[in-house]
Structures are given as C-alpha cells and as structure tokens.
Amino acid sequence: MKLRHLVRKELIEIVRQKELLFLLFVSPIIQIVILGYVVSSDIRNVPVGIVNLSRGQTAARVIERVRRSPLFSVRRESERSEDYAHYLKKGEVKAVLVFRDALDRKRNVLKYPEVQVLMDGIDSNTAMIAAGYFNGIIRDTILADMEKSGRGLPVAGRPVFRFNPQLRSINTMGPGIVAFLLTIITMFITSASMVREKEQQTLDTLLMSPLNSLEIYLGKALPAALIGLVDMAIGLVVVVLWFGIPFRGSLFHLLLAALVYLAAILSYALLISVLSASTQQSMFFAWFSLILFLLMSGFFTPVSNIPQPLSFLAAINPMRYLVQIIREIFLKGNGIAYFWKDLLALGAIAVTLVSISLLNFKRFISR
C-alpha cells in the first residue's frame, strides 16, 4: 500500500515539529479550561449602584436582598437623586436601582416605593439577564408580603430545567468545545498541507510518483483526521472529568457523527489548500472560515437568532450540525433516532464538499 507510506510520512513531519506537537496536544487542554471558565454567560458580581430616596421598610428589604445576592455586588450607595446618572456614565456600575416613596393621595398612605432599574445597555446580554433578576427579587418581596397577610397568587408557573438543572453555561459550552477542537485542529493542519508541498517544492516529487490523486488526497486527509480524533478524545476527557459534565449518550454515535463531520471539514480544508498560493493565504482562509463556522454554529448564540435571510448560511454550516448532535448525545443521551435529520444534513454537506474538493484536487494534480 503506497498510501500507508504517505500517511506515515505526514505523521513523521508533524511529530518532528515540537512546537506543533505542543499546539496539537497541549493547547486543546488549555483552550478547554480557558473557554470553560471564561466564556460563560452566567452572570456574577454585576456592579450595582443604589440610590435610595425612600424612607420605608420595603425599599430597605429589597436592598438587603440585592446585597445578599451573589449575582450583584453593590459598589455605590447614595441618598441623593443626582448621583444615579453619574454612576452609569462613569462606568463604575452596570446597573442603578433608584427607590422613591410613592404616596396614595386618596388614602394619604405610603404605597410600595417606586423602583427604577437603570441598566448599562452596552453589554446587552448581561443587562437583560440582570434586569430579569432584579424583577425577580422585587416580585419575591411582594409575594412574601402577600403570604404574610394570608393572600397568594391564584396561579404560578414553576419552571423545571431538564438536562441542565443548574443552568450551568459550561454544560452548554463543553460539548461545543469538543466540536470546536475537532474543527480547529483538522482545519489548520490540512489547509496548510498541500500549500506546504508547493512551497517546499516537494509537490513535483509526489506528482511524479505513481501515487494517484485519490491516494494523495487520502494521504493528506487521514493523518489530520487521526489527530483530530485524538484531540477530540482529549477534549472529551477534560470536559467530563474536569468540568464534571455528564456524558449521557453513546460514544459510538459520537464517533459516527465525528467521522461524517471530518469528511466535510477535511475536504473543505483541502480545497483551501489547493486554491491557496501560500501558507499565509491558506491560514487566512482557514481563520476566516473557522470564525464564520463558529459564530453560526450555535456554539455561542442560538442558531434561531440568525435572521431569516441569512439563515441559509447556518443551514450549510457543517459545524452547526455537529454542535447540535454533540449536545444531543452529551446532555440528553439521545440516540440516533433523535438526530438522524442533522446527521443526514451533515452527510449531504460532506458529500457535496468532498465532490467539489476532489474535483478541484484532481484538476490541480493534473495541471
């Protein structure tokens, strides 16, 4: 088998570069740990300012609850109304709560104080979530008062969160990171591979050899696939053991999805490699593609957020299906019956990409 020698050569070339080895097998661990801790949409310690113009007990109780919540950290307190705008403008706080007494003129008694929640909208996501929590705290205070006086709400919804009861964002990110690792490693190794032969001028050696284009194609793809799978396994172990995210599905299903995905992503990377004139170009292409794949994969933000006219971009994004399938397998423990449509779509993308890429590859080889 001539192919075996080519694969062996590719692997030796990779192993000989110590820096590359580090990047391939150590950096994934660093990436996961960093992504796991840093890239989190959970909110904690949001800096808050409080302007309390109310004399009543109710406001004091609400403020006490805010102070005790781990979500917020009260940085500024004041009793002067002109302070609130100043806090936000200076950026010392992301939210300002203003309490003001309201008088029931008819009965001449104090009502619940008016509360104004001012948010810094630049970080829109945090602002939305934090605003929701403020409302929760205020509502809880009112409910507690109502229960004390023997009244209750006629109906109350009680949400139960399945598959991720604590709503930890790492549980959503972790499986995505596994998909991300599989992509970044294979994409970069492969998109540089043919360009490297061009730059080293070793391409002629390959072209003059009795190896046919399919053998050269596979000889380039297989080593990258192998390394990608090893990295995925490393990622899996770290995500499960370090972050304690449960893996509820079947490893076989994960492997199956990964292999179909690899066919798609490797053929795409080889296409880049054939079309690029230099390693620099291929790296740029790879980065550009990777960012697009990542942003539209549902890794950070839900795919359903993408506006209709652009949703086709997500539909042809192979990473989107992998992220989806991996989450199904990982957190829900779902079998193929639940994600066969995604797998089929991924398969269709893979077949299309392999065809385009192989065609270009053949044309490139027989110039």
Added chain:
Amino acid sequence: MVRLEHISKQFGAIRAVDDVTLDIPGGAITILAGADGAGKSTLFKMLVGLAKKDAGAILLDGTDINGDYSRVTAVCGYMPERFSLYSDLSVEENMDFFAAVQQVPAPRRRELKERLLQRTGMAPFRRRRAGALSGGMKQKLALSSILLSSPRLIILDEPTTGVDPLSRIEFFAIIEDLKKEGRTIVMSTPYLDEAEKGDHIVFIRNGRVMRQDSLAGLRASFPARLFRILPAGNIFEVMRQVAADPDLAGRAHPRGRYIRCLQTGAGDPGERIPHLEMVEEQPTLEDMYIYYERQA
C-alpha cells in the same frame, strides 16, 4: 533515447520554449546550457509531464508517447531545480519514502540505499534531518533518492547551482559512474565550464536551441578563431584603441595581462593591436556561447 520535436510552450505573451527540437542520446550525458530563464526547466517539466506542452512531440525509444507520460515517468528519475525532499525527514526516511512510493521492493530498496549512502559518502549522516544538510549534501541526497527506482533516464535540473566546487566535482564523478552503467543523463546548468563534461551539448537562449553538438563538433564548426594577445604598452590604452575600432569592438576582452580576441573571417588581429606576443587558443564553451549569443 529521447527526441523532442518542435516543442513549444507559451506563458501569456512569453514564448518560454520556442520550437525546440533536440536529441538526448542514450547512454550519454546531455547538457543543456543557457542563462537563467532560457527555458531549460520548462523543457524538462514538459518532458516528464509536469507542464503541458502547447505543441510538438516527445519520442521515447523511437515512438511518440502521445501524451502517455507514465511511459516517461516509469523509466526516468527527475530532480527538479530546487531541493525537493522533505526537510523534516531524515536522510534515510526521505530515501525510504521515495523508494516506497516508487514501489521499489523492500529488499532491493535496502540494498540500493546502502550502496547509494556509501557511494555518496552520506552514510554517516543517515539520521540527520534533510533540512540540516549542506547544499552539496542535499543535492546528493536528492540524486540518491531518484536513483532508488533505478531509472534508465536521469533528468537533473541545475543540480550544481549553489553547490560548492568540491561537492560539484564529487557530483560529476557520480554522474560519470552512472554513465558507465549505461544510463542516459540529461542535465541543465548555467555554468559553461561544467557543460564541457557533456557528450552532447545544447545551447539554449530565449527558449530556442542556438546550437547542439558534441564538444568536438562545436569546436569544429565554430566559425571564429581565438587569440591570446599580450599587448605592447598599457593594456588600458590598448583596450581604448580596441573599443574605438569597429572591427574589434565587442570581440576583444581583457583578461589579466592578456587580451582575448575572437577573429572571424580573414585578417589578423595582431595587425590592429600592438602586441608583444600572440598565441592562438582553443575556444572554450564560454567563448562559443558568448559568440553565438552576440550573433543572435
């Protein structure tokens, strides 16, 4: 063994190879000599099928290959202009890889590899990474690698460019050995002194063959005589006179204490250049190349 007939190749507006017809006789060393960009590399690439020719025919052992380049690649070893082996692989790994993809059976591969490592003096460096070899050693490794498939036809594109003089001598010794084994060698070089080692010499300029023959044949048909003249008086003074003389301008050049002068037709340069001594010399390939280049 190989004959190229009316081969042409155009890159945009540039005619890289222009109606080239040339013979590569079997069991001999053919050397293509010409300046950079003369079309030597393109010619080789078309011969092995790495570049498409626009027109012309390639005959191998008397028959047209008709686009079936595997006939050529099956019998030839081609060494491209730049070192084209894997710099991250060791000497031995490079050779193994090359032999493996050429499907050389393992026992024969081992035996040949040992012999080549010994012959080229590379044996002590077998585990060294190819990227860490000197220029001369790289070329020897490249040559060894293509020899593993025991090619009948060996095509070397500027194998000695950028190689130190000692390594060049060694390199030619190996090539002479290969010739003795009955193999056909065709190589290109920009160095004309090197071209004298060829049995068949081809001068190429701007994609066209200016002249092709054996060294003796080239000398016999050379239409000019070469004189070495020791000028009487200051050589700079004399050269100034020569430059002003329309018959001599461009033909006479100072070299050391002497003036070398090419003389075509009748007449004696000694009559026009005041001299102490004048000796007729055998023209070198360089003299001939420059002469033909000026004529063209």
